[in-house]
Amino acid sequence: MDKEKLTSFIKNVELKKTIIKNLSKAEGVIDNYDIRNTDFMNPFEKKNFISILKGLDSIGFRECSPSAMPERSIIQIFPEYIAEESLEKPYDIIKISGNFKFNKLSHRDYLGALLALGIKREKLGDIHVHEACAYIIADKNVSHYIMFNLTSINKASITAKIIDEDDFEESIPNYQEKIITTSSRRADAVVSEIFNLSRAKIQEYILKERLYVDFELFTTNSREIKDGSLISLKGYGRAIFDEVISETKKGRMRARVKKVL
Numbered sequence: 001m002d003k004e005k006l007t008s009f010i011k012n013v014e015l016k017k018t019i020i021k022n023l024s025k026a027e028g029v030i031d032n033y034d035i036r037n038t039d040f041m042n043p044f045e046k047k048n049f050i051s052i053l054k055g056l057d058s059i060g061f062r063e064c065s066p067s068a069m070p071e072r073s074i075i076q077i078f079p080e081y082i083a084e085e086s087l088e089k090p091y092d093i094i095k096i097s098g099n100f101k102f103n104k105l106s107h108r109d110y111l112g113a114l115l116a117l118g119i120k121r122e123k124l125g126d127i128h129v130h131e132a133c134a135y136i137i138a139d140k141n142v143s144h145y146i147m148f149n150l151t152s153i154n155k156a157s158i159t160a161k162i163i164d165e166d167d168f169e170e171s172i173p174n175y176q177e178k179i180i181t182t183s184s185r186r187a188d189a190v191v192s193e194i195f196n197l198s199r200a201k202i203q204e205y206i207l208k209e210r211l212y213v214d215f216e217l218f219t220t221n222s223r224e225i226k227d228g229s230l231i232s233l234k235g236y237g238r239a240i241f242d243e244v245i246s247e248t249k250k251g252r253m254r255a256r257v258k259k260v261l
Helices: 013-032 043-053 107-116 140-149 187-194 199-207
Strands: 036-041 059-064 073-079 091-098 124-129 133-139 156-163 175-182 211-213 229-233 237-247 253-260
Touching: 013 036, 013 043, 013 059, 013 073, 036 043, 036 133, 043 059, 043 073, 091 140, 107 124, 107 133, 133 140, 140 156, 175 187, 187 199, 187 211, 187 229, 187 237, 187 253, 199 211
Parallel strands: none
Antiparallel strands: 036 073, 059 073, 091 133, 091 156, 124 133, 175 253, 211 229, 229 237, 237 253
């Protein structure tokens, strides 16, 4: 397998490393007729990886997550003659319980506690936060380590338990709707309005590689934002550029955005 040739269309260095690493697993399936799993991948990584897998002979693959609309998931690769229903899921669901009445925990709190245990981000899937509990999707290779070693989060004592998929509760994101006015769809123009920052500051953050759109790193100010795009600015949060709803008399665009709470 010529992995360099297969990934020649990928310009981002880090993305290319990730795809080549996981292509080695696909190569192992072809050579050894066994089953292999990628790490958890974000939507942009999955999109690029799956586009290559579709061109490979003699293998099958599936996206693995308990969520109806997952953000991060594992791609399981197997010989094409194996039936999907016979495959074991490559992840566990860990339910985190505790007394959170006076200590509300956020997604950042849960992720920070897991990373503090030495767990790599690619071994963790989505984290579904509820008022009284949370569900962590984790690679089977680290799930038991998490269960036995994660005992507190942000000074709150917790219990961790691996549960059946039938007991999993997916969280639904909350949004705050906002109408912005922008001169164009340029990344610097749109993002500055969403997060109430100057265009110069956004251009600085783009140079520092802090802006992602649909999980793709944006490195130029002039790239345009499409309707429905998920915008992530490190340190400021996330928002969905929902749609352009009208045009002002001066030719500026009025657009609806949804900030993720």
